[in-house]
Amino acid sequence: MKKTVLITGASSGFGQATAKLFAARGWNVIATMRTPRDIPGTFVTRLDVEKPETIRAAIDAGLQRFGRIDAVVNNAGYGLFGVFELTPDEKVREQFEVNVFGVMNVVRAVLPHFRENKGGCIVNVSSGAGVFGLPMISLYNASKFALEGFSESLSYELGALGIRVKIVEPGGVTSTKFGERSAKEANLPPNGIRDYDTFVSAANQVFDAMRASRSAARDSTSEHVAEVIFEATNDPSDRLRYVATSDILPLVEARRRTSESEYMAFMRSSFGPKLPPVG
Template sequence: MNKTILITGSSAGIGKAAAQYFAAKGWNVVATMRSPEKETTLTELSNVLVTRLDVQEKADMQRVIAEGIKRFGKIDVLLNNAGYGLFGPFELATDAQIKQQFDVNVFGLMHLTQAILPHFRANKAGTIINVSSMGGRITFPIVSLYHATKFAVEGFSESLAYELSALNIKVKLVEPGAIVTGFDGAANFTGNPDITDYDDFVKGFLELWGSKTQERTTAMQVAEVIYEAATDGTSRLRYVAGEDAKELHGIRMSGEEPYHAYMQKHWMPAHV
């Protein structure tokens, strides 16, 4: 029997690339998204089930899992991929923006993980792959809330890996760097037209970001790393995707002072 993966956020970017990659490798795929009626590519693949799931709606999660099991017999891997970035000064974030950032990136991931665990326990096997970010171990200016969610995913996943290991359930983290998905272009921004003190800093940082992330990792390259995490048969926790992520993680591991000196020199706007 072919293995089955359930993927969140499959309408675009890493999620869609992963659905296509796993399907091409012969896996069954439960591809979830908020608007499945708009999907035209994945619906043409016989080993892909496209179905609706908004990770902010906990009540739908058991339905999606049941649909996947009914169609393919069982689910072997959960890929928690759905997420987005909230950019902008923290002071200017609204309560609604803060809540949604955590609801999607953290609580949705936790709720779906909790929902799949009874199935994995019954099978005495399963793998949970959480898409984190290089921003789960290093930080940039004006992305404090996004970083907070990804640091949460990192700590949650590492601890969960320990407690599930005795049940033959693996937990893995994939940490992409800057990727070609339109992620930051479509991201939400905090802001307040009455507060302009941050404007020069934000403008300067966004110019730096654009100049330093021109050569990005593709979503399909990240999908290949996800496939490695799903199939390598090891208990390895972290998988870094992208040369920029590998470089920045290496600098962070060199020590706090060298890392902060590097960030001050290369990632702070010149006029600040």
């Protein structure tokens, strides 16, 4: 019997590449998105992670079409870019509504079906920004750190029920449309607020350098990330995290394999503008 996967945010980027890959590998694919568009070989239906009623409807439609769901890939998300102080409260809340509460909404909706089947796999697409902090994306960082903590805790709760939880951590792949929404949401200092100018200029240089390194990395593509998502979904082991792109490995290893003082010294030398003297 063919297995079935439900994927959120499948209209572009990682989600679309993942939907195409699973379909090519013989899976039934429920490709969900806010504004449905055709993806050959998949069953496309509407799902907005901020609207629980659309999540339930998408799951019901998938079950009616295929009879069961074996895996869910929580891919939908976006990133705010800018200075925290200048970000309106409603945007802060929206960042968490999509990247954290949206994932929770999907998980809560599918768990009764997984428990009935005594099995299933939940793959949450995180980010390098769920492992290490970077300037100008404090809210995106916060949402992905929250997602990582939620996923790890959830893996303990669900492991005893035969339900696997996986975290996939890609870098900022430039071939996706992820950056388009981030750019639209960017909150740079308006005229009259100049205190952040030096910091913003330094941070932009950091991100320019990171984008250049990503462009040079052969595995920084949506298709490669889709392969890692497919690997994680089909891995029967209790492994939790999968780093999906090599460009973030130096930062991931600095965070996870060095002391706190070594890590902070490395990060501040790489990304932190020099602090003014005290007094």
